[in-house]
Amino acid sequence: MEIKELGHLVLYVRNIERSVAFYRDVLGWRQVFPDPAASADGPLRVPAAGFSAGRTHHELLLIEVGEDAAAVPAGRRIGLYHFGLKVGDTDDELREVLARIREAGVDIVGASDHTITHSLYILDPDGNEIELYIDVAGVDWQSQPHLIAAPIRPLRL
Incomplete structure (x- = not known):
């Protein structure tokens, strides 16, 4: 067997409307179902998006x-630490993301220069940590995997 790519991520959330507003309206992710323009009645058996x-x-x-539902435990634990979302290709784009999330009142819980990426860390409404990052241009991690x-x-933005 060979894994070709990471396909998708599934998160349990306390309140679907609050989480949809965060992922769609704050982070700008395109909602594909249920259609936000359609009626609330649909084929889903549980509230999901x-x-x-x-x-x-x-x-x-x-x-x-x-x-x-129980909260995500703080501190060292087994399970998901965070997931990363690539938000652009330049520090200017990451600065725009920083301004947008600050404007939305989202707390930044970390900011790191990983040499190969520049990353901001935030929490979603249920405490799941998200890395918002750009790949640093000109860094060739494939021929220099130690990076x-x-x-x-x-x-430093």
């Missing part, structure tokens, strides 16, 4: 589990 950046039918699926594990430095 799918999003795509255009690479495949959906890269993110959100499934509502209710306000009483993938380069020391992390503070990001």
